[in-house]
Amino acid sequence: MPPQTSIPTYGGDRADVRHLERTESGPRVKVSHDDREWICVVDVKSGEVNVEIGRQDGSPADLETPDWLTDNLSHLATPA
Numbered sequence: 001m002p003p004q005t006s007i008p009t010y011g012g013d014r015a016d017v018r019h020l021e022r023t024e025s026g027p028r029v030k031v032s033h034d035d036r037e038w039i040c041v042v043d044v045k046s047g048e049v050n051v052e053i054g055r056q057d058g059s060p061a062d063l064e065t066p067d068w069l070t071d072n073l074s075h076l077a078t079p080a
Contacts, residue, residue: 007072009033015069017076026077028052031069038065040073047074 006014015033022028026044030037039053049070054063 005076007031007076008068009066010068017073029073031073036061036063038063038069040069042073042077044077047077049073 004016004018006016009015013033015031018030018032020028020030020039023041026042028039028041030039035057037055038051041050041052042048043050049065051065051069054061054065056063
């Protein structure tokens with residue numbers, strides 16, 4: 001996964017994705033869209049996306065994980 005990229009939302013916008021570090025199961029990334037952000041680990045074997053932290057306006061929040069986030073991150077993690 002490149003250090004920084006973007007993924008499409010289902011509303012036609014783009015969300016920024018920044019690689020933070022490599023974990024045992026796969027990359028830890030930060031996804032930012034509007035005033036929300038999610039810290040996720042993407043399992044490279046299964047494509048499963050585990051949201052560790054959600055933030056809104058910089059403060060921890062219990063955010064719903066959008067389908068576009070999990071669908072697109074799973075796709076990025078899957079080998080070609």
